[in-house]
Amino acid sequence: MPDDEADTEIEASEETEHEGERVMNRADGAAILREVAAGVEDGEIAIEGENGFTATIPDRFELEVEYEVAEGEAELEVELEWSVGDGASMSADG
Numbered sequence: 001m002p003d004d005e006a007d008t009e010i011e012a013s014e015e016t017e018h019e020g021e022r023v024m025n026r027a028d029g030a031a032i033l034r035e036v037a038a039g040v041e042d043g044e045i046a047i048e049g050e051n052g053f054t055a056t057i058p059d060r061f062e063l064e065v066e067y068e069v070a071e072g073e074a075e076l077e078v079e080l081e082w083s084v085g086d087g088a089s090m091s092a093d094g
Contacts, residue, residue, distance in 0.1 A: 018053045040080070058082050 024032075039045030039057065046054045061082040068075045 018051045020051045
């Protein structure tokens with residue numbers, strides 16, 4: 001858990017993005033997805049690292065799953081979306 005000084009509440013009018021990407025095997029990828037799923041169930045997802053963040057997940061949200069194959073590559077995206085005005089918050093690790 002990040003210390004309080006590093007936490008910065010994200011206002012509804014602010015835009016922020018945290019993104020990370022790395023190559024891994026199926027077992028490691030599945031472990032990360034299980035951590036994310038547990039965070040959704042618990043109401044908070046905490047991602048550590050250089051681009052880390054903590055996001056509070058509301059009771060209700062929109063879930064989109066997209067699978068695309070183009071130009072010899074496949075992509076599977078899982079996206080959760082909700083209004084920050086619903087009382088959910090996000091803080092950046094810094």
